[in-house]
Amino acid sequence: MTTATRRARRLAPAIALIGVGALALSACSGSSGGSGSESGAGDGEFTYLGQTENTTIITTLETLAGDQCKAAADAAPLKSDDISGTQWDQQLQLLASQDGLSDMQMAAGTPALMSEFIDGGKVLDLSKALDDLGVSDRLVPAAESTVKALYGDGALYALPTEFNIEGFWYNKELLEANDVEVPETWDDLVEAASTLSDAGVQPFATAGKDGWPVTRLVGDYIFRTLGPDALQKVADGDAKLTDPEYVEAADAVAELGKAGYFGDAVGSIDYNASMNLFLSGKAAFYYMGSWVLANFNDEAQNQIGADNIGFARFPEVEGGAGSIDQIPANVGIPVMLAEKNYDDESAAWLKCIAEGYGDTALNDSGVVSGFVVDNPPSDLPPTTQMVQEEIANAPSSVLWFEALFTPKATGISQNNGAGLANGSLSGEEFMKLVQAANDEG
Incomplete structure (x- = not known):
């Protein structure tokens, strides 16, 4: 070794x-x-x-x-x-x-x-x-x-x-084979997912059973549309997750689920299974934090090769107040x-x-x-x-969706992430559940 x-x-x-x-x-x-x-x-x-x-x-x-x-x-x-x-x-x-x-x-x-x-x-x-x-x-x-x-x-x-920074890891060969560019906007990401799905490639490997990898996308979308202080406003009581501009983020993720871009039975896929999907070449994108480097750099786990893995920051949402330079991190x-x-x-x-x-x-x-x-x-x-x-070049960062939530709201959010991923829960329904838990304290 x-x-x-x-x-x-x-x-x-x-x-x-x-x-x-x-x-x-x-x-x-x-x-x-x-x-x-x-x-x-x-x-x-x-x-x-x-x-x-x-x-x-x-x-x-x-x-x-x-x-x-x-x-x-x-x-x-x-x-x-x-x-x-x-x-x-x-x-x-x-x-x-x-x-x-x-x-x-x-x-x-x-x-x-x-x-x-x-x-x-x-x-x-x-x-x-x-x-x-x-x-x-x-x-x-x-x-x-x-x-x-x-x-x-x-x-x-x-x-x-x-x-740890977070973003979309991607399989370079799968994107190149299907003429997909690395997405820089949310519309680019949706278009890439559609192209890959039409070609028979699962766009995203996602641990729907664990929930939080799905809710991370909701938080990132909020930061891109409303700016880096958007969830602090919720914590301070100056905004609610049920406000239309916040619901928009959950709806955007739910739309990916409805289209089947997270794959079949995503609610039964846990962290290890989602990792295996990506590292065995069965999915093109994998949203996760940089703690996965240990898995990526392990030749026994990584069947697609470390040189074949790229990293893309969570894309911008056109017209949004946030920036792609504000990298999700913990x-x-x-x-x-x-x-x-x-x-x-x-x-x-x-x-x-x-x-x-x-x-x-x-x-x-x-x-x-x-x-x-x-x-x-x-x-x-x-x-x-x-x-x-990426770390050296990132001027600032944003937190994750549940970072400032109450423990109960965090649990409700993550327990219902699978509903967004499989399209069984609308963005509005999801946000009502989480906001209610936050209100209870």
């Missing part, structure tokens, strides 16, 4: 938790002999609290401690702790109430809880801190805008240790710093993390982060290089 293949197989984590569902963590257990309830700032130490299941962040920090962050580690040695189970947010809330947050920890999984921490002065304003340290340019602009949009404050309160599990604990030692750690995390995470763990990469590995697979270029 080549180095490139080994790196590719560990390249992307499972679907980013913040992007797709709740964090799965609970009871306290300390990897360094402590426990979550005792994980506040250490005297003369730089403390980190993470999830037991995620080893990439702590591994990267440990590597930095012996390299770029050696001076910081000498002054304040790294001490880590972890929590595993199903109660991450609840444990963080408890620690915050006791002023027991670590110097740095993974952020809350729920944006609303992060907003509570921000309003309560628990979380460091990283916009100011990074600027004071002269390293504010070490974050990729699209990643920075994604974090800021999550918490709606306009400032930066977490660091993007992962960065930041996986970002990390936050405690305001109360921030001192010169923490500042030294923050500075060296900003300067070195991007290269270290990519070279050692194959993880694409939201930090600038200065020296990427020479053996990166072509799909990974493509994503790196």
Whole structure:
């Protein structure tokens, strides 16, 4: 097995938790002999609290401690702790109430809880801190805008240790064989789907059973027609999903379903099955996030070849207020710093993390982060290089459909995504269900 293949197989984590569902963590257990309830700032130490299941962040920090962050580690040695189970947010809330947050920890999984921490002065304003340290340019602009949009404050309160972009992956050979151009507008996409379908090629591989890959399209369409603040307006109560201009987006996706462009029995197709459809050459387009790089770069799974896969941003909608440059994205599990604990030692750690995390995470763990990469590995697979270029060139980003919804509305949305994909649910019916759940709180 080549180095490139080994790196590719560990390249992307499972679907980013913040992007797709709740964090799965609970009871306290300390990897360094402590426990979550005792994980506040250490005297003369730089403390980190993470999830037991995620080893990439702590591994990267440990590597930095012996390299770029050696001076910081000498002054304040790294001490880590972890929590595993199903109660991450609840444990963080408890620690915050006791002023027991670590110097740095993974952020809350729920944006609303992060907003509570921000309003309560628990979380460091990283916009100011990074600027004071002269390293504010070490974050990729699209990643920075994604974090800021999550918490709606306009400032930066977490660091993007992962960065996943979303869009339409496509089979180059299938498009070329059917004289289909890479779509730049929604009308182009619909026309391409029609051409492919008439030729006997399934246009889209879609996990209708999971629902969220379908609802992602609804959100993206809204951002393209109404602009990047469209769903923030819904969260603020200034607009409703049942307003005609929002229903238009769900109707547009439902029309694809009615035409059969998502394939037969799409409601029974799950994530793995949709992946297999695309990687076996049975579908031309596949809307998904860049976490799929691990699958694309795995020769055992990818039957069409990594060189045969292209990436297209979600297309513009003609006359819309949004831009194709606003790329749908999520930041996986970002990390936050405690305001109360921030001192010169923490500042030294923050500075060296900003300067070195991007290269270290990519070279050692194959993880694409939201930090600038200065020296990427020479053996990166072509799909990974493509994503790196997209990230570097994207000036800003937008969130996903359910990012600012209540938990109940998120569930209702994703549970009914299949109805849009198979054409059994109209856009208006879908939006009424989701808006009602949001209204209930």
